[in-house]
Each structure stands twice: as structure tokens, then as C-alpha cells.
Amino acid sequence: MTRPILEAQNLRVRYPSGTLTDRLLGRGPRHVTVLPDVSLSVEAGQTLGLIGESGSGKTTLGRAAIGLAPISGGSIRVGDATATSEDAPEWAGIRRRTSMMFQDAVASLDPRMTLGTSVTEPLAIAGGFSGNRRDKAAELLGLVGLSPDFADRYPHQISGGQARRVTVARALALEPDLVIADEPTAGLDLSVQGELLNLLGELQSRLGVSFLFITHNLSVARHVTNRIAIMYLGRIVEEAPTETIFSAPEHPYTRALIGAREATGGGGLIEGDVPSLTRRPEGCEFRTRCPLATDLCAAKAPALREIAPGHTASCHYAGQPAGVSHPEPAANRISP
Amino acid sequence: MSAPVLALDDVSIRYPGAPAAAVRNVSFEIGTGETLGIVGESGSGKSTLAAAMMGLLPSGSTVTGGLRFEGRDLFGQMTERELRQLRGRDIATIAQDPFTALNPVMKIGRQLDIFQHWYHDRPRAERKARILKMLEQVRLSDPGVRMQQYPHQLSGGILQRVSIAAALLAEPKLLIADEPTTALDATTEAQILGIMAEAKETLRGATVFITHDMSVVERLCDRIAVLYAGELVETGTVAEVLKDPRHPYTKALLECDPARIEEPTSELPTIGGTVPALDDRPAGCIFEPRCPSAVAHCRAEAPKRHDLGPRQSAACHLVTP
Numbered sequence: 343m344t345r346p347i348l349e350a351q352n353l354r355v356r357y358p359s360g361t362l363t364d365r366l367l368g369r370g371p372r373h374v375t376v377l378p379d380v381s382l383s384v385e386a387g388q389t390l391g392l393i394g395e396s397g398s399g400k401t402t403l404g405r406a407a408i409g410l411a412p413i414s415g416g417s418i419r420v421g422d423a424t425a426t427s428e429d430a431p432e433w434a435g436i437r438r439r440t441s442m443m444f445q446d447a448v449a450s451l452d453p454r455m456t457l458g459t460s461v462t463e464p465l466a467i468a469g470g471f472s473g474n475r476r477d478k479a480a481e482l483l484g485l486v487g488l489s490p491d492f493a494d495r496y497p498h499q500i501s502g503g504q505a506r507r508v509t510v511a512r513a514l515a516l517e518p519d520l521v522i523a524d525e526p527t528a529g530l531d532l533s534v535q536g537e538l539l540n541l542l543g544e545l546q547s548r549l550g551v552s553f554l555f556i557t558h559n560l561s562v563a564r565h566v567t568n569r570i571a572i573m574y575l576g577r578i579v580e581e582a583p584t585e586t587i588f589s590a591p592e593h594p595y596t597r598a599l600i601g602a603r604e605a606t607g608g609g610g611l612i613e614g615d616v617p618s619l620t621r622r623p624e625g626c627e628f629r630t631r632c633p634l635a636t637d638l639c640a641a642k643a644p645a646l647r648e649i650a651p652g653h654t655a656s657c658h659y660a661g662q663p664a665g666v667s668h669p670e671p672a673a674n675r676i677s678p
Numbered sequence: 679m680s681a682p683v684l685a686l687d688d689v690s691i692r693y694p695g696a697p698a699a700a701v702r703n704v705s706f707e708i709g710t711g712e713t714l715g716i717v718g719e720s721g722s723g724k725s726t727l728a729a730a731m732m733g734l735l736p737s738g739s740t741v742t743g744g745l746r747f748e749g750r751d752l753f754g755q756m757t758e759r760e761l762r763q764l765r766g767r768d769i770a771t772i773a774q775d776p777f778t779a780l781n782p783v784m785k786i787g788r789q790l791d792i793f794q795h796w797y798h799d800r801p802r803a804e805r806k807a808r809i810l811k812m813l814e815q816v817r818l819s820d821p822g823v824r825m826q827q828y829p830h831q832l833s834g835g836i837l838q839r840v841s842i843a844a845a846l847l848a849e850p851k852l853l854i855a856d857e858p859t860t861a862l863d864a865t866t867e868a869q870i871l872g873i874m875a876e877a878k879e880t881l882r883g884a885t886v887f888i889t890h891d892m893s894v895v896e897r898l899c900d901r902i903a904v905l906y907a908g909e910l911v912e913t914g915t916v917a918e919v920l921k922d923p924r925h926p927y928t929k930a931l932l933e934c935d936p937a938r939i940e941e942p943t944s945e946l947p948t949i950g951g952t953v954p955a956l957d958d959r960p961a962g963c964i965f966e967p968r969c970p971s972a973v974a975h976c977r978a979e980a981p982k983r984h985d986l987g988p989r990q991s992a993a994c995h996l997v998t999p
């Protein structure tokens with residue numbers, strides 16, 4: 343097997359927290375750790391779905407992968423370049439091979455720049471492009487199914503779905519090996535969402551680009567990803583091939599997410615809210631909402647371990663045959 | 679069915695200065711105890727309809743047709759004062775964004791007390807008891823503590839429960855929920871939908887659920903109204919419409935939903951084209967430019983509503999009863 347295109351190893355990201363006075367007086371925690379210790383990899387030509395609720399750290403992980411978050415431990419490797427801090431010199435090389443589709447497509451386009459200038463801006467920044475920028479803009483817009491006259495328009499003149507396509511065109515300008523797509527279908531109508539997802543899939547098979555696909559929508563991820571990593575409180579709690587996540591989820595949180603998609607309401611759902619990052623529960627961090635939690639979960643944090651080839655989960659009770667101190671969780675009930 | 683709580687009869691709504699009406703010739707009824715899901719994509723006019731049902735359209739908007747709440751026309755027969763008395767008592771709402779729906783500088787308990795200002799003849803202790811009971815009904819932990827807190831101290835899921843409690847405190851005859859779970863996470867959304875389903879049991883009036891999510895309609899609603907580009911294209915019971923959609927748009931919309939596609943696929947169904955702009959509407963059927971089964975006749979003439987059953991209809995030339 344070839345080497346993964348992207349590899350994050352024991353990645354740690356933390357942001358400064360508290361007011362200046364608090365920090366000067368040494369009061370309270372100085373940092374909030376968003377990603378305590380994350381390892382993940384994306385295989386060349388494949389799509390890895392990063393799933394989690396708000397505050398799970400999925401966007402931070404995506405941003406860290408191209409050096410847009412303060413890395414305080416671990417490393418990011420893209421191709422042959424490895425970066426271990428936010429200001430590492432390797433980023434310039436890495437960013438030439440990766441690109442980002444930001445969550446808010448309209449806001450990620452400069453309102454005073456024509457779309458043609460926007461989609462070719464990466465070429466100008468990377469340097470070394472000698473062709474005609476206008477022709478290149480038309481070519482890139484054509485790639486995503488937009489006519490060349492879009493090159494002269496401004497962001498406020500196009501729809502949300504078209505803005506998404508423009509950000510795809512811009513992301514592909516440097517012919518990257520890896521695109522980080524942060525909630526690429528958020529805010530799109532159902533009838534348009536399919537078009538964008540099909541476009542990403544088609545570009546992948548044509549250009550061989552890999553995707554780190556960040557989303558909260560499991561239904562979408564099911565159709566467009568090869569593997570799925572589930573995040574909770576900044577940790578990956580389960581990772582497996584997409585079919586396995588749906589057919590044989592092992593972590594109670596994954597089951598709850600799948601159950602939330604299917605349950606008819608009423609019982610059988612996990613209660614409560616995601617705990618604060620500054621007050622992580624002792625032991626297993628999911629135990630405060632877990633229907634299966636035992637004394638062991640409070641005493642000891644489960645490690646992320648392989649329970650089947652290519653399938654990892656961090657739960658003390660993952661991988662045990664049903665019935666052995668592993669009651670079938672109510673959240674896994676499927677509606678009739 | 680008893681007399682409808684809300685009846686729309688050929689309603690068209692045009693915003694001041696707009697080139698055309700945002701909502702055109704929409705008719706439907708909602709009876710006591712019923713939950714109607716209004717489904718549509720952006721530009722379908724669902725939010726305009728919601729605003730109209732509350733009498734909250736911007737001044738200068740033109741409304742034609744009849745929009746009757748308990749037999750009285752909201753536009754025409756009622757003064758602004760009468761409308762104001764209706765809102766918050768007979769008609770209550772749950773907003774999309776729980777973070778902006780509540781007053782940031784007032785404790786939860788005080789706000790919930792003010793929401794009962796129509797019931798000020800009730801003693802203070804009774805109002806407080808109602809609040810506590812309602813907060814328990816929406817399954818809020820430590821209701822007494824929550825009442826002493828400010829909105830910024832609470833999460834989105836808890837705030838949305840407070841909003842639901844606030845709406846239920848009014849004991850409304852009509853409850854309008856405008857995308858109440860769109861801003862929430864998946865597990866929180868499931869919790870809120872469960873609470874809404876429970877609340878329906880205690881609610882004596884009618885509920886309108888505005889959403890773009892078919893699974894929400896499936897979980898909570900009795901009837902469905904599908905809007906496209908400001909027109910009502912299909913209406914009927916949820917069971918019938920989801921099982922056997924008759925209008926091509928309803929069919930296509932259901933096919934597009936990734937959650938409804940059983941087998942994983944790399945080629946997702948789509949609806950080609952875009953919603954026509956207000957000033958560039960087709961002369962015939964509104965959906966004709968994007969319709970996979972359109973024929974020449976569709977371009978020439980706008981279809982009328984075809985009744986398919988006592989309370990089911992679709993606006994399409996190709997529909998046969």
C-alpha cells in the first residue's frame with residue numbers, strides 16, 4: 343500500500359484562554375486544549391469523512407492540517423514535508439499541494455474581486471504561472487460547470503450554490519493532492535447539494551485528488567466517503583470504513599449519532615449536552631452521556647484501539663460480543 | 679373535521695417594491711389538533727407564509743385572498759391592536775435561532791413570567807408553578823436553577839427547550855415553529871424533536887412546522903404542504919405524500935434526500951436548473967423548466983389544483999386522480 347497523502351500524528355492544538363488579567367495573575371487555565379492528541383491519515387485518492395457535532399474540533403483539525411491552527415505538539419505530514427508547528431517553514435510547500443474550502447463559501451470570496459481573479463489568485467500567490475490568467479480562470483470555472491462569463495462577475499451576483507462551485511474551482515487551481523472541504527454542503531438546498539457532491543466525486547475520479555470531508559451530516563458522509571472518523575471533544579472516538587460505521591458501529595457515541603438520524607423521537611436517545619472543553623470529564627470523556635457507562639469508565643480513560651483490521655474505537659466495551667456486559671444500547675433502535 | 683383554526687384561501691403576498699408576488703394562490707386549512715408541515719427550499723415562500731400567519735408582514739405588503747384565523751381575516755378585518763392581542767396568546771412561535779429569541783439581559787424565569795402577561799389575573803405563585811411544570815415537561819434538568827440563569831449561560835439545546843416552554847405557556851390555539859432544529863446539533867435535534875412530539879399531545883391547538891427537512895415532517899406532522907417558488911404544488915397527509923408523491927417536484931425532492939437513499943451511491947440524484955427568479959417566471963407551470971416529465975402543454979398553461987382525495991391535491995397537468 344502506498345503512503346497516505348496526509349498524516350497527522352499525536353497532533354495537539356490549544357488556544358490561549360481567559361482574559362489578560364487572569365493570565366497575568368495566573369488565575370484559571372491558560373489554554374483550552376481543543377485537540378488533545380489526534381492521529382489520522384488520508385489515503386491518496388480517497389475521501390475521509392470527519393464527523394462531529396459543534397465544538398468537537400473537526401474544523402480545528404481541518405485547519406491544523408494546512409497550518410491554520412496553533413500546533414503545540416505532534417506533527418502534520420503531507421507528501422514528504424512534515425511540519426511540527428504553526429510557523430514551520432514546511433507550510434509553504436505543503437500549501438502548494440493542499441487547499442481549503444472554507445465553511446462559508448460566500449464569505450470566503452473577496453467581495454471586491456471578480457470571480458475570475460479569485461479562482462486564479464492561488465496561482466499568483468504560488469508564483470511560477472506564466473500562462474494567460476483569463477484563460478485559466480475560464481478553464482477552472484468550466485471544470486466546475488460554470489460558464490466563462492462568471493469570471494467577470496462579483497460574489498454578490500451569484501447564488502450560494504454557485505459560490506460553492508467557485509470555491510471548488512479555486513481549491514483546484516494549483517492541482518492539489520489534498521482538498522480540505524469544511525462543511526461543503528452547509529446551507530445548500532437539497533436539490534443543489536447533490537450536484538456539488540457529484541461534482542466533487544467526479545473531480546476525484548478524474549484528477550485523483552484526496553478529500554478530508556468535514557461535516558456533521560452522516561447521511562451525506564455515507565454516500566461520499568471511503569472512511570469515517572467520528573470526533574467527540576477533540577478526540578477521534580471511532581474510525582472505520584464507511585460501511586462498517588453504519589453496519590457495525592462500536593462506540594456508543596457513533597451509535598447515538600446514527601440513532602439520532604433514524605429515531606422517531608421520544609426515548610432511546612442520549613441525553614444532555616457536550617461537556618465544556620475546559621471541564622473534560624475524568625476517565626472516558628463520553629461517560630457523562632453514555633447509556634452504557636460503568637465504574638470502569640469513570641476510573642480509566644479508554645485508549646483508541648484496533649478492534650478489527652482498519653477499525654478503531656475508544657470504548658472499554660467495544661469489540662465485545664453482544665450480551666457480554668455490553669447491553670444493546672437503546673440508542674441503536676431503528677425506527678419501523 | 680371541526681372548523682379550521684387557520685384557513686388560507688387563494689392567498690397571494692407581494693412585498694413592497696417587489697416585481698412579483700412572493701407567494702401566489704396558496705390555499706390550505708389547519709384543524710384543531712393537527713400538525714401541518716410546510717416544506718420548501720430557499721425562495722419557496724415558506725418564511726413569508728409564516729410571517730403572514732402571525733400578521734407580521736412588512737408594512738406596504740399586499741395580501742390578496744383570505745387568511746382567516748378562527749374565521750376572522752388577519753388582513754382586512756383586524757386592527758393592529760387586535761393582531762397584537764392575538765400574538766403571544768392565541769398564536770405563539772418558536773424561532774429558528776434560540777440564541778437570539780430570548781432577551782439576553784433578563785433571567786429565564788422573569789422572561790417566562792412575562793410571556794404569561796395575558797394571564798396576569800393569575801396569582802404570582804401560580805404563574806411560577808406553571809413555569810416550573812412546563813420546564814419539567816420539556817425535560818430541563820434543575821428548572822429552579824435555570825430560572826435564575828441568563829441565556830448566555832445556557833447551551834442551544836437548553837435555550838430551545840426554554841423557547842418551547844415559553845410558547846406552550848401561552849396555551850396557543852396556533853403554534854408556528856419556524857425551522858426550530860436547524861441551528862442545533864444532530865443529537866440535540868433528536869432530543870428537541872422528541873420533546874416537540876410530546877408537547878403535541880398536550881397542545882390543544884394546531885401546529886405549523888416550517889422546515890426544509892423531510893425527516894422532521896415524517897417524525898412530527900400529520901399533513902404536509904409542499905411549496906415551490908411561492909406556489910403550493912402538493913398537499914396531503916404525510917403518510918400518503920411521502921409514500922406516493924404525485925407532483926414531480928415532490929418526487930424529485932424526496933429522491934434528492936441523501937437520508938432517504940438506502941444504498942450508498944456515488945451519483946446522487948439532483949434537480950437540474952435553478953428556482954426561477956421573481957421577475958423571470960415561466961408563463962406556464964412554475965416547475966416546467968426543471969421538470970423531468972414536462973410536456974409542451976406545461977409550458978403553455980399553468981396547471982390548476984387537481985383534487986386527489988378529500989384533502990389531497992397536486993398542481994400538475996400530468997396528475998390523474
